[in-house]
Amino acid sequence: MTQTHTNTDRSNWAKNYVYRATEILEPASIDEVQRVVAANRRVRALGTRHSFNALPDTDVLVHLGRIPSDPVIDAAAGTVTVGSATRYGDLARHLHSEGFALHNLGSLPHISVGGATATGTHGSGDGNGTLSSAVSGLQLVTADGDLLDVDRSTPGFDGMVVGLGAFGVVTRVTLDVRPTFDVRQDAFVGLPWDRLIEDFDAIMGSAYSVSVLTMWSGDTVDHLWLKTIVAEGGPDDIDATHLGAIAAPSAELFDEQPTNMTVFGGVAGPWSERLPHFRLDSTPSAGEEIQSEYLVPRDRIREALTALRGIGPRIDEVLLITELRTVAADGLWLSGASDRDVVGVHFTFAPDTERVDRVLPAIEDILLPLGGRPHWGKHFLATAERLAPLYPRRSEWIELVERHDPTGTFRNGFLEERVFGD
Numbered sequence: 001m002t003q004t005h006t007n008t009d010r011s012n013w014a015k016n017y018v019y020r021a022t023e024i025l026e027p028a029s030i031d032e033v034q035r036v037v038a039a040n041r042r043v044r045a046l047g048t049r050h051s052f053n054a055l056p057d058t059d060v061l062v063h064l065g066r067i068p069s070d071p072v073i074d075a076a077a078g079t080v081t082v083g084s085a086t087r088y089g090d091l092a093r094h095l096h097s098e099g100f101a102l103h104n105l106g107s108l109p110h111i112s113v114g115g116a117t118a119t120g121t122h123g124s125g126d127g128n129g130t131l132s133s134a135v136s137g138l139q140l141v142t143a144d145g146d147l148l149d150v151d152r153s154t155p156g157f158d159g160m161v162v163g164l165g166a167f168g169v170v171t172r173v174t175l176d177v178r179p180t181f182d183v184r185q186d187a188f189v190g191l192p193w194d195r196l197i198e199d200f201d202a203i204m205g206s207a208y209s210v211s212v213l214t215m216w217s218g219d220t221v222d223h224l225w226l227k228t229i230v231a232e233g234g235p236d237d238i239d240a241t242h243l244g245a246i247a248a249p250s251a252e253l254f255d256e257q258p259t260n261m262t263v264f265g266g267v268a269g270p271w272s273e274r275l276p277h278f279r280l281d282s283t284p285s286a287g288e289e290i291q292s293e294y295l296v297p298r299d300r301i302r303e304a305l306t307a308l309r310g311i312g313p314r315i316d317e318v319l320l321i322t323e324l325r326t327v328a329a330d331g332l333w334l335s336g337a338s339d340r341d342v343v344g345v346h347f348t349f350a351p352d353t354e355r356v357d358r359v360l361p362a363i364e365d366i367l368l369p370l371g372g373r374p375h376w377g378k379h380f381l382a383t384a385e386r387l388a389p390l391y392p393r394r395s396e397w398i399e400l401v402e403r404h405d406p407t408g409t410f411r412n413g414f415l416e417e418r419v420f421g422d
């Protein structure tokens, strides 16, 4: 007898999208996932619903949150294998307690490993690839309900990782791990925009993970956040005056929602509690926002920032905050960082799609011609025709999907419009 539950909540996290799926099923075992997939003509996986668009949607959605996470660390191989619905924050705490770490985390620890992997989610740091780049193996349920294991030795694996849910329902993910480490976070203010654009490489390379949080108007950026690895005994202080920024008075930070954020002020702590901006045990925000992001080739970032500053007042009318982060190149075919180092130019907008969609065409007209690729999990307007030239391996990816899923069980309207095209 099936133990599958049905979830009646139809909204994504931000409540800017309502799934049109007739059912959202929550099986309690991998066997049940196999039965659900085999029995349905159109089915896809749903993670923790943190995407801002219709990417997950189809007739029947399957969320794997009731299947035990069961993390298995293989110290000799340097990997952990975990259930795909596991939240990064839960995995991170477990790994740290066992003496291990992931290379990086996104701003939010609440997102699922499977969902983040599928969309090329990233954190920051010149030497840090996307979270997907740490994936060394996947177990997935294919269209006929069979279980398939793939790893880095499997032909086409680099196409399957940032898979947009098109290859099947991923049940378990294997990730590279390393020894655990401590990190401190320090916030700075007063960095002039001109200095950021001029010294972009020095500033973004000044810590393990660097974020610039800002509006586009004005002469200075709002915040520079440096996340620095702390080795035994130091450093005592992190200074950014040589970069043109001064330490932020603590009163300037987070006075509205202080308990949401991970600890700043240079207090060292485990990577799991410092690399995300938000704390796992609190609500990240009310969800009243729309996010968009474009992964811009690093060698075009000065042009991009200068042009966006030119329309800064228009952007700021509907913007809550922008974040700039760097991401190292990976080899994953549909990754925003595929084959080139990139800068994530992120916009957290007010929850007003109509106003966002009035400014987004101008942003896309600047960033797409510079090679900017939209984050698959965030809100964007461009369709397949404009996106195709940005992904040299798109045709190969489409052929791989057609081989794995000839009947289109995992295809949906979003993929037809944004990836497959005509």
Ligand SMILES: Cc1cc2nc3c(=O)[nH]c(=O)nc-3n(C[C@H](O)[C@H](O)[C@H](O)COP(=O)(O)OP(=O)(O)OC[C@H]3O[C@@H](n4cnc5c(N)ncnc54)[C@H](O)[C@@H]3O)c2cc1C
Binding pocket: 013, 014, 044, 045, 046, 047, 048, 049, 050, 051, 052, 055, 056, 057, 064, 084, 085, 105, 106, 107, 108, 111, 112, 113, 114, 115, 116, 117, 118, 119, 120, 121, 122, 123, 164, 165, 166, 168, 169, 170, 171, 284, 291, 375, 376, 377, 378
């Ligand atoms: C507050 C907030 C902060 C964010 N911060 C960052 C950030 O720092 N960096 C960044 O890059 N992005 C960030 N994002 C975006 C987020 O990481 C992506 O949207 C990610 O895909 C969300 O994962 P999810 O589990 O919610 O996926 P969902 O939104 O549920 O699904 C996304 C896609 O993944 C597929 N998928 C999910 N699970 C599986 C599975 N088991 N098997 C196959 N396919 C699956 C779905 O079919 C769908 O195509 C943020 C989003 C929010 C709301």
